Amino acid sequence: MPELPEVEVICRGLRPHLIGQMITQVFYNQKSLRKPVDIVNIRKEVILQTIVAVERRAKYILIHMNSGAVLIIHLGMTGNLGIFSKHTPLAKHDHLQWLLGDENQLRYHDIRRFGSIHILSPVEAKEREKTFFTTSGPEPFDDRFSPDYLYNLSKGKSLTIKQCIMDSKIVVGIGNIYANESLFRAGISPEKKISSLTKPQWQHLIATIRKVLDHAIDCGGSTISDFVNASQQQGYFQMNFTVYGKDGQPCPHCCAPLLKSKLGGRATFYCKHCQK
Structure with missing residues (x-):
């Protein structure tokens, strides 16, 4: 998608x-x-x-x-x-x-x-924000998507961080590819509970998500199978994937084999040594 x-x-x-x-x-x-x-x-x-x-x-x-x-x-x-x-x-x-x-x-x-x-x-x-988009969270580049917003939202919650950033009620637009890539680059385990993150960790993750999304946009998106842009050209951010779809390959940081698991029904790629 x-x-x-x-x-x-x-x-x-x-x-x-x-x-x-x-x-x-x-x-x-x-x-x-x-x-x-x-x-x-x-x-x-x-x-x-x-x-x-x-x-x-x-x-x-x-x-x-x-x-x-x-x-x-x-x-x-x-x-x-x-x-x-x-x-x-x-x-x-x-x-x-x-x-x-x-x-x-x-x-x-x-x-x-x-x-x-x-x-x-x-x-x-x-009235579209109150009707059509009533259940949609803020945009990743919106000032509302802030450490305070996420820290307050996460109190007492058992949700994992990967499920959190893929929940469109919390923040929109981050699908499986960019959740995996952002968490690896931020050094955060996809299984980490959101209630355990500090505000500085949230700040680092927000900055990383924005950097990954900006890079992907500059690359024309990711073409895994069908995606082409309005001029029918493929994107090439997939050439910059660090973990997505790379289970069994060496981690680009520590060279340990990257792992794959299911989290919330979605394929999850990570390094158990570099992501805590």
Whole structure:
């Protein structure tokens, strides 16, 4: 599943092609996604509207119309948004097309169809943090994601640190890849209970998470199988993985074999010597 860096990379790639463009038509192949596609209201709210902004919230892409309506897209496991010439043949799993004033097209492609597409009217869009994103925690780069916030939240909790930073109610956008990479680089065991972390440890972890995410964004995200950016290019942060998917290989710090376990149902990669 695309995590925060991959979604951010797509947003940055879309902006130059979308902002200032009018949507002239929307086509939908009627195949179901994870949630029903309200194509009637999507067409009502976006056709003949001009796109004024493209932003990310959590793992969602938000496309803002000049009317105030907002198109919200989640990529699921294999979803992708790309810009294509009108002459580019449709691919098998291209489910929606937004035709633009410059005659290019924004296309939603999703092999497994686990993504979702929502439309918020101008009135609904104003309240989206209280409604659509009501259970979403702060962004990793937000000032609210602070040592005090995490220290106070962790008091008396038996949750492990890896489960904590992957909980979107606590902080959004950190999936399994970046949780593993951040914890290794911070030297913190994924099994460590959050109630045992000090404020300086939280501060160090926050700084490490931000550094890892920034690096991943600069690398165009991670392409494990399907991910490509808005120009259909793969990311290359996977070339910088230190532990993810590297069980049995030597730790880059101490050369002991890296270990793999299951934690919260997710594959967890770590070094028992370097992470405490």
